[in-house]
Amino acid sequence: MRSKVRTGVLVSGGGTNLQALIDAASDPGFPAEIVLVISNRPDAGALDRADKAGIATRVIRHGDYDGRAPFDAALDEALRAANCDIVCTAGFMRILTAGFVEGWRGRMINIHPSLLPAFPGLNTHQRALDASARIAGCTAHLVIPDLDAGPILAQAAVPILAGDTADSLAARVLTQEHRIYPLALRMVAEGRVRVEDGRAIISEQPAPGGDVLINPSPQ
16 A cells, blocks of 8 residues: 655644644545644644644744744754655744755645735735735645745635625635645645646646635545
8 A cells, every 4th residue: 555645734823724634634545644743833723733633743933043044944854854755834924945945845835815826925815805806715835935926736716705804704715725725735645746837737637616616626
């Protein structure tokens, strides 16, 4: 039987996207297993989620290091010591150095709460509302040194409703983040993703379907 791809997850907050990955990985047929969760904050709720799932955790405080490069070196050392093949960032509120990202090129995934390339960075939901956007959503993408600019793996779109606030829109988008992040991890873990000219090419893409527009459609 093919061994599962070892995955490390970087977190800073409550960890709902981490939980979505944990839940997906609990399926014996899922191609990845989460072997390590690292947080820069010791009070991150995501650490409790990992503990409850029996997953190893580490706290690596960015404030303990003199600059981003030494901090990233500590992250990299911990991930490689755990023999991680893939890294997922799930609400990790630190900008990673180019050197760290290049070391995991093609093997690091992020989830972002907008339909990239629209609204990279922070405050995505309020910015979408301020722009009178009619559709919002989320994007799972490979990480490159440029912020929120890596090859797109999967997206899910939701309508912006009359009377939406940033919070109500965020809650609806978050539900879709929980759907597409495991999908993106599955595709990378199965070796179905290759990058050509800055674009992610996904093999064996299933037919679209479902009540929410997700591309590619989950199997």
